Amino acid sequence: MAERLVALRGLLGSLRMRTALAAALAVAMTLVLACGGLVWAVHRSLIDGLVTTATDTANEVTSLAAAGAVPDPPPAQPGVVVQVVDASGHVVAATSSIARRHPVASVRPALGTSQVIATPPLVPGDDADLTVAMSVQSPTAGLVTVYAVTSVQGAERSTHLLMVLLAAVTGILLVVAAAVGWVLVGRALQPVEAIRAEVADITARDLHRRVPEPPQLDEIGRLAATMNETLARLEKATDRQRQFVSDASHELRSPLAALLAQVEVARAHPESADWSAVADAVVVEGDRLSRIVDDLLLMARADEGQLEPRRDPVDLDELVLAEGRRLRAQRRVAVDLHGVGAGRVTGDADQLSRMVRNLADNAERHARGTVSFGVSRINGHVQLVVADDGPGIPPDQRERVFERFARLDTARDRPTGGTGLGLAIVGEIVATHGGTIHVADSPGGARFEVELPVED
Numbered sequence: 001m002a003e004r005l006v007a008l009r010g011l012l013g014s015l016r017m018r019t020a021l022a023a024a025l026a027v028a029m030t031l032v033l034a035c036g037g038l039v040w041a042v043h044r045s046l047i048d049g050l051v052t053t054a055t056d057t058a059n060e061v062t063s064l065a066a067a068g069a070v071p072d073p074p075p076a077q078p079g080v081v082v083q084v085v086d087a088s089g090h091v092v093a094a095t096s097s098i099a100r101r102h103p104v105a106s107v108r109p110a111l112g113t114s115q116v117i118a119t120p121p122l123v124p125g126d127d128a129d130l131t132v133a134m135s136v137q138s139p140t141a142g143l144v145t146v147y148a149v150t151s152v153q154g155a156e157r158s159t160h161l162l163m164v165l166l167a168a169v170t171g172i173l174l175v176v177a178a179a180v181g182w183v184l185v186g187r188a189l190q191p192v193e194a195i196r197a198e199v200a201d202i203t204a205r206d207l208h209r210r211v212p213e214p215p216q217l218d219e220i221g222r223l224a225a226t227m228n229e230t231l232a233r234l235e236k237a238t239d240r241q242r243q244f245v246s247d248a249s250h251e252l253r254s255p256l257a258a259l260l261a262q263v264e265v266a267r268a269h270p271e272s273a274d275w276s277a278v279a280d281a282v283v284v285e286g287d288r289l290s291r292i293v294d295d296l297l298l299m300a301r302a303d304e305g306q307l308e309p310r311r312d313p314v315d316l317d318e319l320v321l322a323e324g325r326r327l328r329a330q331r332r333v334a335v336d337l338h339g340v341g342a343g344r345v346t347g348d349a350d351q352l353s354r355m356v357r358n359l360a361d362n363a364e365r366h367a368r369g370t371v372s373f374g375v376s377r378i379n380g381h382v383q384l385v386v387a388d389d390g391p392g393i394p395p396d397q398r399e400r401v402f403e404r405f406a407r408l409d410t411a412r413d414r415p416t417g418g419t420g421l422g423l424a425i426v427g428e429i430v431a432t433h434g435g436t437i438h439v440a441d442s443p444g445g446a447r448f449e450v451e452l453p454v455e456d
Ligand SMILES: Nc1ncnc2c1ncn2[C@@H]1O[C@H](COP(=O)(O)OP(=O)(O)OP(=O)(O)O)[C@@H](O)[C@H]1O
Pocket: 358, 362, 363, 366, 388, 390, 391, 392, 393, 401, 406, 407, 408, 409, 410, 411, 412, 417, 418, 419, 420, 421, 422, 423, 424, 445, 446
């Protein structure tokens, strides 16, 4: 019982059933209104016809009575029974013996007026009759009243029959409307069901699957297309994440392996081990590991949209001058700071200084002899330039270097090669600060140009 109730509730809750019922209800309401109006109009016109016939007959008899003696039997149109009653209530003329027995009514309209009244049926068992009454002064019988009686039985029967017919047609149309609604909605919802089944089947492992797209570009077609776009984005994001995890593990493995190898060799030959050198190596590799982990955490935070920068006024020129001094102190390259002018932006001093440091580290690593910095205001932006005189970056690689773990082949072989996250981090920081970065053409070496909105 309870199961049946649940099934019924499910059926009623289905869009298909609700639409079919709504279609039937709409048809029912329209038909009931239209048929009701039709029945009323037909009934009205039948009754009007009866009244007209009875009135014509009453008119004819009253004219004859006014002109002379009351004719007996009086003339009458087919279906009309006439009765003439004098002032004392006696029937003085009638068209049939049944009408001769007693007056059909006691109503006596004023002279020159007529009245339509319902009177008891002349033939027992009928509905009430419809009677037109008129009074007239007859030269021979005095004041008489003419009653022209018609039966409404025929009109009532016709109306009843019409009602039964219309009710039957309405019933049939209701069933047809519900069935058509059921079939059409079922057909329209077929693709939705197919999409639902496919989505229910897709798991994180098979994100390459797509939902079936119906050929028409209607609401359902657009739903399928949007769903497939979402699946494609999801697949891309998942792939990216998988790649990131695999690259990250790979990057962490090499320093970890180097570190373990040194310690294990020293432990195997403790007598010949140079422990101070081992400690140095552990510190260097540990340092490198710690930097990689920091970078990975930063990238993960950027992915989660948590790299929300502070919005402080920051003098970019001061960050650049500090970075230039740091490079100078390393004494490996000459540092040109002539191009550094005032440039204040809004942002996060720590993140911006990280951005400058990553660019400076790259320039220092690749420069032959000189790294130059520039800060200037251009068209409402503050432009930062970091350039070097190294091998430069080929034009077809200038987008790729901003990807995570991207290293150009030449750099991969270098012992000093990094993780390939530096520029990806720079890209994230620039983006969260509403700026842009690109590698510009340069006569020799690489030239990075960053544009940030000027302080607001
Ligand atoms: N100034 C430059 N001149 C030539 N090539 C560069 C320069 N800066 C970056 N590149 C190339 O772009 C690659 C990506 O740079 P990125 O800073 O992202 O990584 P990385 O320096 O190798 O490692 P990390 O910065 O994470 O330690 C580098 O490996 C290098 O091949």
